[in-house]
Amino acid sequence: MAYSTESFYTGTYSPLSPEYGELFTGYRVPFQRIGATTSIQTANQIAEVSARLSEGVRVVELQPIQPEIFESIPKEHFKEIARLTKLTGAEPTLHAPIIDPAGFTGERIDETARETAEKYFNMIIERAHELNPNGNMPITIHATAGLPQTVAPKPGEPLEGDYIHVIDRETGSIRLMRREKRLDLKTGKEILLDPVQQIQEANKRIWDSQLGSLAYEKEKGREYIETGAIIAPVYHEVIEGKIKEEELLPEQRNALSYLTAGKAIYDQIFSQLKISFNEAMRCWPEEKKKEYAQEINQIKKNIAEIESTRLMEENPIEAVKKCDQIFSTFKSLIKKAPPQQYVFSTDFALEKTKETLSNVALNAFKKFGEKAPILSIENVFPGTVFGRAEELAELIKASREEFVKKAVKEGISESRAREMAEKMIGATWDVGHINLLRKYGFPKEAVAEETKKIAPFVKHVHLTDNFGFNDSHLAPGMGEVPFKEILKELEKAGFTGKEIVEAGGFVMQFKTSPTPYILEALGSPIYGMEMQPFWNQVRGIYGIPGVYAGGYGMMLPEQHFATYGAGFAGLPIELGGTMPGKGQRFAGAPME
Template sequence: MIYGYNSPMDRNYDVKNGEPEEKILGVKDIGLAMAMGIGARNIPEIASKIRSGAGSLEIQFMGAGRGSAQGETPGMFGKYHRQALRELSKVSDVSLTTHASVGIPGLAGQDQQGNFSDEQRRMALDEVNRAIEFAADTALGGSVVIHTGEFQRPISEEPWAEGGKKFSGFDEEPEKAVIRVVNKKTGQVLTQIRKNEEVSRPVWLKNKNDKYINYDGEVVSRGERVPVFNKEKGIFEVEDKGWESFVDEAKEMTKEEREKRKKLGKDFDEERDTVTPEEAFLIATTEGQARIARGWALNYSEGLDRDFEALKLLKEEKRILQERLKTMSEDEKWKITNRLKEIEQGTGGRRDGIKDLEMSINARQEMVTGQLQQAEDQKRLGENVISAKKYALEKSFNGYALSGMHAMEETKKKNLEKPLFITMENIFPESYGGHPEELKKLVLDSRKKMAEMLMEKGRSESEAKQLAETHIKATLDVGHINLWRKYFKGSNKEFDKWILNQTEDLAKSKIIGNVHLADNFGYQDEHLAPGQGNAPIKDMIKILKKHGYKGAYTVECGSSATTDASYFHGMMKTWEYLGSPVYSMGAARDGLPPAQWQNIQHSYFGQTYPPSFVFGAYSPSNEWTLWSNVPME
């Protein structure tokens, strides 16, 4: 715009009403993600991004364990590297943040087989700890991003999915969802339950008041219930049961547990102690297996007392006859000898001898013992049944709390100019932590766990809560949250309203400590530059600013590395999209030569679409015309 004249080709011209566009963020406000080993490999390449105009940098580590050329880790950067980064940040007035290994799928410790292990959890915590220490040495504080993704879960089964009416992984997921149950002692998956499965279960004997009773009509507990016996058929009745029956049984078991804890004077934790349908399913299964095992044990033990008595009598007779044999004449010994043979070997099927009885007793003893052991194993298994969600979240809260503690300790030990804090990033929809409500819960409950740890060390409750809030926060990834679009049961307009409401809720809760800016079309995490997809990023940033967010905004524009002339073009697109008056650099960058006079914006001469602006005295002068010679207004 020159001399107060608004041109439709001017960058500040708003096509809606001819008024200047609002500047959402300035150049200095916008940082760039550096994927180490991919986007940059060393200090000079990091420095080149600063010279190109990045307002801040997030050092992201692609590797885990031992580093490699394509997957660098914090351990590959020694003391001199760390000093260079620290000094480069200071002299350039560019702040740094850190991203722990992207190979960490949360801190619950889930492995590729779906089991949870302490070894996997320890590895993940080590990766986070060394990222925290790297941030302490280079950024002198600030955010350390950790991917969530604690475990995979059916989307439609979460409360916010409204039974699949609002979100669903696939059309039939509410009926076919697969839910895991694990052993609380080992973390191993015990079974995967599909909701549309039916299983056979006994028909339990009840009175008119729907209370369990025994065959004498006495009211009994759930553990003492007995099956209905059909006298006409001479069998116990069974019936096929589906998921809804286990929903009801879970409520029944929860009520019993609540009453039990009340009698013992113990608190009832709504999340931990409430029995879930999947837990009820497996508990009922283990109870049935234990009953079968005990039944077989009784069957095998039937008549054992008679056999023991018979064996005792035969052995006593054998002893007496052997004593008499010593004093008898040779003519009479044959009778005793024959009888002793019968006692030892039996009488040809009419009566068992000692040998047969001992073999029978030993075999039945083994069967009885084995069945009783199986019954106890099933009982113990039932006592250790826990839903994968409960188990994983308990481990996750503890892991993030430990990471927050380490960030606090590093801040104090190294006397940092600003506090270190971990920021959990909302990851993909398919895993826990991807939904904004899940992210919020992870942060708040991890803070609660960290506060408990601090109070155990002697901190006051208020001080412990404040420290937990300081060192545990969230990273909001606007591209990841846009991926919920493909699972949303509504229009794009309704989804945009949902995403902005969720952003508002997170902003109000004051848990956001870092923001990732990337775009996509709601299908895959393609890392387009902001404004190149359909995420309502401008409106999301406005909401964050309205509620006082002043942290880093980091652009993740990996697609520009292959679809544009350089990776940094994604940054320039972001400057343009967010209203900056500067969105191109004249200096050499990313291996490209310095810009020439014809390189308007992103070198638009020869392109099929116009630049976003014109400049200088050439606009609106007729000395500069389009190739068609059409005069400019």
């Protein structure tokens, strides 16, 4: 008969294994680098900071991310928080209210909204400086408030997808374009048109339509002008009243009416040409303006000549010739370089956002110099602009370059400007946000790969967990974010900044502090020497039983303390106390 020996699960982990623990992510982070956030729902940030400090946290990120909450915080509170953190040896950071730096209002990108956002960020910088006047405190700014990315993320080739988001430069409105299909003559199959080619064709159609309408009106106006040309020798006398219309021959009166009608048409053509030219100038990038400067200057010269000499009034036939020259030059220019009235949403957002960020950074540098806060730009969700690593890196590089250009104009040396640009403008990498790539079909390896691309620019990190579909803000280790791979990529790039745990979703649902779970998930050392033992080992080493989500039932029941008090003196004599027992033996005699 065969015998077998089985053991029961004790609720702890083997102390011989350094990797054990249900929540342990496989990567260790010292507790002094781990930060916690305040509540986003209250302006009483002093109480929130005090509560985080009471948990032993040394880095506290204020997160009044709603503008109305942020503006409800009295200015004295920021100074008091600065004193509180200084006394406790803690460090504050700040998450700015969510304002779109490009001026996106939900339906369109508006320049007035962008200018307002810039002023708002300047105010935030000034207030935030009071939290840490002597250091370069990171201020996290969302890269967008929700402007859709040009093409939704999809595994495979970039710019795949059935729709593309574009912005109309003239109105700032966002438009969803369905990808056009074309017949591939080689295979006989329908293929999606390349997005770059599609938007070029859309822009070409806009300008072809405008110029086509003008060409039709021009031909009609020219016909009228040519028919009325016989009145030209006496046109001035008629206009000035020296010759009355009644004195004209019938054919001259007829010619005058044609000339007047032709002049009215060309007045409209000239006005429309000026409008179209100004639109084109707004749409052409600077490099195109430089490349075609000769043609552009010729158009400007002819427009100025017609306007300054009142040529259309005094000599309409000569004015028509000038107008035709403008049209011909403009048409040729449009054919060579169609202005981009429709642009990819990501490209337009880049243009506007770098303007805001560079201006805010320069303003902060001029006010606070070396002690200016850091603008740390956070990736929002995949599917929005700058939600991917390459786009966010491009925004940071473009903002730095814009900062350098403006700083040099202010008299700062280029080397100094570049040094400050790299110091003051960087990224906040939100690992929970980038993990949402998973819902588009990307594997977890893609999340680590995204981190590798952005790692050289990262100044600050937000740690939060989810399952790849919703930004649920669980504590690390409770979802499927690949923390080990992400944090290793950041380590390779030399990242030494603060790592703020955003676990507000966990706190809201379970009404308890996430700190013990965070310590276990990130394997922090129990003592300050940054060596064993670690928090994820504490159960096995000290025999502490497992943490059960269902709880242990009633512990330390209230009735016990009501009967015996909180000390040993209230216990019966037979248990070491001083109170005589009130119970009885089976015989009924008192226990004394």
